[in-house]
Amino acid sequence: MITESNQVFRITYEAFSKFANSLNRCRTFEEIAACLSINLKYLFNYHVFRTVYNRNKTYVHLESSVGHTSIKVDKIAHYLPHEELLADKRNPQKWTGITSLQLSDSFLAIEDEDLELWGWNFVNDDRQVIVSVLSGSRKRFSQKDINFLKLVADNLETKLLELCLIKELDEKNHIISQINEDQKEIITERTSEIAVKNKTLLEISVLNAHSVREPLSRILGLVSLLDAESEEDLYKEIIPMIKNSSNDLDKALQNVIDHTTKDLLELKVKNEKNNVSG
Amino acid sequence: MKKIMLVDDVEISNFIMKKMISKVSGDYEIVDYTFPELALAELADHNPDIIFLDLNMPMINGWEFLAHLQENNLKYKIYILTSSTSQLDVQKSKNYENVKGFLVKPINITELADILQTVL
Numbered sequence A: 001m002i003t004e005s006n007q008v009f010r011i012t013y014e015a016f017s018k019f020a021n022s023l024n025r026c027r028t029f030e031e032i033a034a035c036l037s038i039n040l041k042y043l044f045n046y047h048v049f050r051t052v053y054n055r056n057k058t059y060v061h062l063e064s065s066v067g068h069t070s071i072k073v074d075k076i077a078h079y080l081p082h083e084e085l086l087a088d089k090r091n092p093q094k095w096t097g098i099t100s101l102q103l104s105d106s107f108l109a110i111e112d113e114d115l116e117l118w119g120w121n122f123v124n125d126d127r128q129v130i131v132s133v134l135s136g137s138r139k140r141f142s143q144k145d146i147n148f149l150k151l152v153a154d155n156l157e158t159k160l161l162e163l164c165l166i167k168e169l170d171e172k173n174h175i176i177s178q179i180n181e182d183q184k185e186i187i188t189e190r191t192s193e194i195a196v197k198n199k200t201l202l203e204i205s206v207l208n209a210h211s212v213r214e215p216l217s218r219i220l221g222l223v224s225l226l227d228a229e230s231e232e233d234l235y236k237e238i239i240p241m242i243k244n245s246s247n248d249l250d251k252a253l254q255n256v257i258d259h260t261t262k263d264l265l266e267l268k269v270k271n272e273k274n275n276v277s278g
Numbered sequence B: 001m002k003k004i005m006l007v008d009d010v011e012i013s014n015f016i017m018k019k020m021i022s023k024v025s026g027d028y029e030i031v032d033y034t035f036p037e038l039a040l041a042e043l044a045d046h047n048p049d050i051i052f053l054d055l056n057m058p059m060i061n062g063w064e065f066l067a068h069l070q071e072n073n074l075k076y077k078i079y080i081l082t083s084s085t086s087q088l089d090v091q092k093s094k095n096y097e098n099v100k101g102f103l104v105k106p107i108n109i110t111e112l113a114d115i116l117q118t119v120l
Helices: A004-024 A029-042 A081-089 A142-227 A231-277 B010-024 B036-043 B062-071 B087-093 B107-117
Strands: A049-057 A058-065 A069-072 A093-095 A116-124 A127-135 B002-007 B028-033 B049-055 B078-082 B099-104
Touching: A004 A029, A004 A142, A004 A231, A029 A058, A029 A069, A029 A142, A049 A142, A081 A093, A081 A116, A081 A231, A116 A142, A127 A142, A142 A231, A142 B010, A231 B010, B002 B010, B002 B036, B010 B028, B010 B107, B028 B036, B036 B062, B049 B062, B062 B078, B078 B087, B087 B099, B099 B107
Parallel strands: B002 B028, B002 B049, B049 B078, B078 B099
Antiparallel strands: A049 A058, A049 A127, A058 A069, A093 A116, A116 A127
């Protein structure tokens, strides 16, 4: 048989399941705020529902009151005074004289009798969720609502962790793609440096080939004359010229060797400098 | 008598050409220059039928020599005679109307005989 209290529980559970489904579909922090704004009022009574979620150095501030829900991701805790107390002590608390607590305007704007402020600090591994609920005689939060509040806090914590991890992943991906871009730039730069060096080396080698070929072409020309010359001309003219041209060829080759060695050394020094600075 | 002018900064190169030309025939008059600027100055005096021109020379190189002929509208027939085997030089030489051929040293005697017979 279904009693009245069972009936209420069943309706609330249906509302909770609707909330959980809706929360599960959220892909942004704003969607979470919208989801809470719609669904939370069917689960329990409150004037203000507030959570501060924390993991590493990320804080998510979520505050919902009638007609207004806000969510903000921050690097600073920005705890309210009663949240400082909860963060220190970790056990649930309830305050009645809330005017002494220096609460935010959204808390103080509530006009109701017998205001009560409830507070919890749920810690799960490296995550912490501080939840507070402001209730009054018109909207009374009671002991039996605590179970649903815990379920809400648990679901919220899971969802916020998911979104924060996605955010971290995006940031890291951004850093990685930045690194990739930098690498590409460096590679392009180095490739063009190498292209310039290759061109220089090619020019040097062409220049060298020509400087060597000049005296060699003379020697070949003189040798082709040998057969037709008289012995006297041979000894007086041709052979001294072959000697002369051979010396020129030797000098040209020496020059090529010296220059190439020098150029190679310069390239090597440049490369070593690049390696040190890179 | 047909006249041949040799322009090459290396004296031995001119010597080789003189020997080779005389082997082909003794009927040519040859003037040779190791300073191209002097060759240009005395060009009108000789009025050669053909000029063998080196490319790589100090002061005035072969290209500048050719540019001078072009600027002054002088129609002398030029054969480039160089130790360069560069295709870039071959292509560049085609821009000059004066240039009738591009020869790579050492030139052989049959090639030289052909040229002298066709041109002169």
